[in-house]
Amino acid sequence: MLIAQISDLHIRPRGALAYGVSETNLFAEHAIHALLRLVPRPDCVIVSGDLTDCGLDEEYALLRELFARLPMPVFAVPGNHDRREPFRRAFAEGGYLPPEGDLTFVVDRGPVRIVGLDSLVAGQSHGALTPGTLDFLEAALATRPEAPTLVMLHHPPFATGIGHMDTARLLDGAAELEAIVARHPQVARILCGHVHRSIQAVFGGRICQIAPSVAHQVALDLRPDAPSCFVLEPPGFLLHAVTGGGVVTHTAAIDRAPGPFPFVLPADYPGKARPAGAMTP
Template identity: 40%
Template sequence: MSMIVQISDLHVSDPDSPSDRIVRQADRLARAVAWINRLRPQPDLVLASGDLVDQCRRSEYERLKAELADLRAPIRLMVGNHDDRDHLRAVFDDHDYLPDGPFVHYTVDHLDVRVIALDSQIPGEIGGELCARRLAWLEARLAEETAKPTIVALHHPPFPGGIEKMDAHSLIRGGPALESLLARAGQVVRVVAGHVHRPFTAMFGGRLAMTCPSTSHQIAFDIERQDGVAIMDEPAQALLHLYRPASGLVTHLLPIGDHPVLVDVKLD
């Protein structure tokens, strides 16, 4: 059995910045860390699928590292449009899975389910892309292991969710090529993303694809608005990907925080 908790869009900001005063992202991340630490069994891996910080500052990554220090489970960090690759590598220099080079992508191979983490960032832009070089890297990684169940993760969703301004800034280049590649990769059992601060699911390349909500704040569900989005103080949530050989991969959408038991029912 393997259990992976996916969190996303942490947006940790500097103390007393306007964003920090309004949203308190670091406090919300601290609650998420405490919640993960209480999970039983403990996850084999925590996957943070991008937008780790808010304004790409090195000081924000230093605060992020301090907030994650109490996390008991191992964590793997991905980049989103709010991230700076060089600052991430410099501050998290003890994370030896973070590669040198132009892109921050890697594989996780030691679990019962494999994870391929893609870098979909376009520096300075909100939307993302998978260029020919990144798609070739993914194709090579998929060819390495064709039998092991695999999760493909990227920050920008390659499929629309219906919120116009978020869809316009999701994966804006490379989506059709990714879809074609996944359609040929029978070992891929899930495609996961972040970025949109809401959970939704779709079929993409013949695979179940889904987005992970934020540990910080959510985007309002509004499929009629065309001039922007609203930031909501909805409950933080995470995805829990549970793999058992007998039943395959099951994904749970879980609220983050303490929720009291109303009735404890014992069943035969």
């Protein structure tokens, strides 16, 4: 079972750039191509928020066109750049979102349970989990304790050291989320977006993982007074492989690169060559 996670597409109206610089619609096009190139094909795609830059209907319409080219289902939670009702309208056909209220959901894909939590605070950049959303998570975990579970929300519940993003992390409900996760050992990952970088930390005793953006990345600047800036470092996404032994997560590049080239060992290789004459590094 393979689950691809993309994040922070920040789709703009056709022809517009994000922040006057980032060609997010083009970046998203490349991301779709990268997903379609994957062999074996992921069972589904999950999206950890900021699907659009401003939550406009025309942005979601463009995104629907892109997602329609994916042969697998897409499950998404909103970020601070999304708006609930346009988001709900755009993805209503998927059938996984509730008809009203928070955009929180649970879906089962074979042995895996995916719980999407809505951490959006309308009109704010930071995130929060309401008591109702936390109760939803608790119930979703209690009813299928044997299923390896991915919990996804946009706002990370831990501080990354990138100050201007940390002030906009999950500010309410983080301690409660941590306690719930700690009580349910089947939670294999807490998956986030928002920070536009590949970042991991332990949270509630589990791996909490922030996906890179498929578009621009937040500058890696750990000075306390770091300005709020982005860079056009290579974009990426996460690929979660769920096996009987647990979940293994790969960080994958979106851009095409030369290769693959076989590891043909030179005669003076100091290790012990396997009989086939080629081995992993």
